[in-house]
Amino acid sequence: MAHLLGAEALHLEYPTTVVLDSVTIGVEEGDRIGIVGRNGDGKSSLLNLLAGRLEPDGGRVTRRGGTRVGVLPQDDGLDAGATVGRTIVGDRPEHEWAGDARVRDVIGGLVADLPWDARIGDLSGGQRRRVALAALLVGEWDVIALDEPTNHLDVEGIAWLAEHVKGRWPRGAGGLLVITHDRWFLDEVCTATWEVHDGVVEPFEGGYAAYVLQRVERDRIAAATESKRQNLMRKELAWLRRGAPARTSKPKFRIDAANQLIEDVPPVRNPLELQRLAVARLGKDVIDLESAGVAYGETEVLRDVTWRLAPGERTGIVGANGSGKSTLLGLLAGTVPPTSGRVKRGKTVRLGLLDQQFSQLADIGDDRVREVLARTRTTFAVDGKDLTPAQLLERLGFAREHLSTRVRELSGGQKRRLQLLLLLLDEPNVIALDEPTNDVDADMLAAMEDLLDSWPGTLVVVSHDRYLLERVTDQQYAILDGRLRHLPGGVEEYLRLRREQQTRPATTTADPAPRPAGPSGAERRAAQKEVASIERRLDRLGAEVDDLHRRMAEHDQSDYEGLQALTERLREVEDEVASLEERWIELSELVG
The missing domain is CATH 3.40.50.300 (P-loop containing nucleotide triphosphate hydrolases)
Incomplete structure (x- = not known):
């Protein structure tokens, strides 16, 4: 893989703290790297050094000639007097940026709800953040460095961003550096993880789940003295192995020793x-x-x-x-x-x-x-x-x-x-x-x-x-x-429901066919009859739910099997209630 950028013997210190000490790392074509570590350990400083926004006290940052690096810092630095549109696309004529599929995708994914002529100074902090992210992503970059990009994004926005960065470059091209505390995003996007701690940068293969596994193995081999932290990682490891095993299928390292750690660890919750x-x-x-x-x-x-x-x-x-x-x-x-x-x-x-x-x-x-x-x-x-x-x-x-x-x-x-x-x-x-x-x-x-x-x-x-x-x-x-x-x-x-919700109005507007006729009288009567039946069933299930809660409260609390049976029945009833309520809503729209 071709070298994009990196650092040799980086040293950075503040008056009371050595942030980075003799750090040598590199970003190659195709790398998608998540940067993790405790607050204050130097994640943002490392990102700014690699992006050229901060000068090191020692060592040097290397960059392949012509490599374009785009950065999303924590402070957006946007012009409060500029409009949303000017901030994102600048002076480009509309026919030019509107004809660019990536620009349209970024605008639709991040700022579709914002007026194009709104002033930046009138936006909320979260809206400004999304505009700053959009302004970065519409550009052409060989490496993108993102500092907490998921802040102020909802679940849909985070899912969109993950898909965007995964498909932004051809396979084996481009480079991504991202600082985030969103562990799902790290697992979804990253192929490597850098942990910044104690003045060093320690590389791991894979996303967050792989990082946790390797970190536990590292601590075991080193016989780490941080027993409290290690115990916590063991519990997190138990969750990852038992609750989401698919996430740990990518790492190529040996995990037999790590698995031995959790043989006697109970489930995370009872x-x-x-x-x-x-x-x-x-x-x-x-x-x-x-x-x-x-x-x-x-x-x-x-x-x-x-x-x-x-x-x-x-x-x-x-x-x-x-x-x-x-x-x-x-x-x-x-x-x-x-x-x-x-x-x-x-x-x-x-x-x-x-x-x-x-x-x-x-x-x-x-x-x-x-x-x-x-x-x-x-x-x-x-x-x-x-x-x-x-x-x-x-x-x-x-x-x-x-x-x-x-x-x-x-x-x-x-x-x-x-x-x-x-x-x-x-x-x-x-x-x-x-x-x-x-x-x-x-x-x-x-x-x-x-x-x-x-x-x-x-x-x-x-x-x-x-x-x-x-x-x-x-x-x-x-x-x-x-x-x-x-x-x-x-x-x-x-996310599926939201996609359906967003495409439904567009489909209706674009459909030139005449609107279908409403339900026939027979269909309406049948629907009304089913609605009445569902309402009666919901009344009975509601009474059963109340009875189950009463029986659980009065039940012998040492009889775990009996309580388990009541709990399972309660879950079955609540699932049936949810299903019936969805059907009731559908029918009510038909007869309403």
């Missing part, structure tokens, strides 16, 4: 035990949304949402930006009142909400972390062990030297750690997490997942991070056209 504990803490009533809707003026965000949140339920919520995911969490938390329908909460519910704005930290910005922890509980039980708040914070990857830092001076990732810790110490029995992966690195995410695995309660997660949703939730729902829809097929089903 659903039956967590269900038993959740029922004991919550009873059968958690939160019920009954035909709930939320409107802001003339804009209806949510409509006719009916959802019975069960004890121990672990649910992920996906949807496009602005679809109403945070509003749905607000309904659950009681911070957003319904404008139609109602919300019913169990008497024992204690809900903890981790929001995107760090609102839990607003009143303690001038306090030092040590002072905040001193006002909390003295111990917290995790996996049967009592940990102090400081130990729990350390388990979340928070360095002890930061305990003396004022809360407002913490980085975004550190604030997220503290926010989660304070949430857990408040002992809620229902937790709602709104985009918890923002500002945190892969190690922090693994630590967060580890804590949530053993947390006995009801969990609702809104996230664009597909890996996190698969890892910590057992089922997923989507918000589509203001309604809540169950996704038996997970995120892939959501």
Whole structure:
């Protein structure tokens, strides 16, 4: 493979830290490299050095003659007075850029919802980010370097970006460098992973799953002293091998030794035990949304949402930006009142909400972390062990030297750690997490997942991070056209539904054929009869669901087999309810 760019004996240091020390690496034609590491370990510095945006203190960066490198930094640097269109395509005449298939694809995939003549200064931070990414991708580049490109992108946008970079260059051509905490994206796109740590850059073959396997093997061979970190990686490895084995099929290295590590590691969660504990803490009533809707003026965000949140339920919520995911969490938390329908909460519910704005930290910005922890509980039980708040914070990857830092001076990732810790110490029995992966690195995410695995309660997660949703939730729902829809097929089903949703209007508009006649009288009567039958069946199933919850709450909690049978029946009933509700909607449109 031909050399594109690289570095020889790179050295970079700041007044108090050596960021990179004698680093030699290279990017060849066809490389798709993910860059991972803890926050502050030098990932962005490495990217900027290779892209020529930062000068090293020692060593040199090499580049093949004529190699064009495009960079998406964390700060967009866009002209606030320019329009969206001018920022993306510049002064190119419309017939020129509109005739370029790649330009059209980028515009359609990233900024189709933005007015072409909107001012950059009037856009939100997420919209500006998408414009900056589009402006980069319409260009011709031999190497593209992306620093956190998935920030502010929804699940659809992330899936589009993955397909774009996979098909951007012919096989064996071009080069990609990407820093991201989105582990699904790393697995989907990258053929190699660089871990930046302790001043060095360590290469691994494959995406995130392969990186985890090799890292555990490396730690085993080196007899690493970081036992806490290694134990966490063992649990993550168990998830990867048991929960998603297809992801580990690409690596060519020997993994027999790594597999020995997990022979005696139990599954990451014991659903039956967590269900038993959740029922004991919550009873059968958690939160019920009954035909709930939320409107802001003339804009209806949510409509006719009916959802019975069960004890121990672990649910992920996906949807496009602005679809109403945070509003749905607000309904659950009681911070957003319904404008139609109602919300019913169990008497024992204690809900903890981790929001995107760090609102839990607003009143303690001038306090030092040590002072905040001193006002909390003295111990917290995790996996049967009592940990102090400081130990729990350390388990979340928070360095002890930061305990003396004022809360407002913490980085975004550190604030997220503290926010989660304070949430857990408040002992809620229902937790709602709104985009918890923002500002945190892969190690922090693994630590967060580890804590949530053993947390006995009801969990609702809104996230664009597909890996996190698969890892910590057992089922997923989507918000589509203001309604809540169950996704038996997970995120892939959501993406399929969105593709169908987006192509349906275009097909209708383009079809010159006359509109078909409505259903005949006989068809309408048959549909009405089936609707009535479904409604009666749904009533019976609803009663059965209530009865199953009651029986589970009253059942002998030591009878695991009996509880398992009740749990399996409950799942069967809920699946049938979901299927019947979909059919009811189809028929209602026919007879409506």
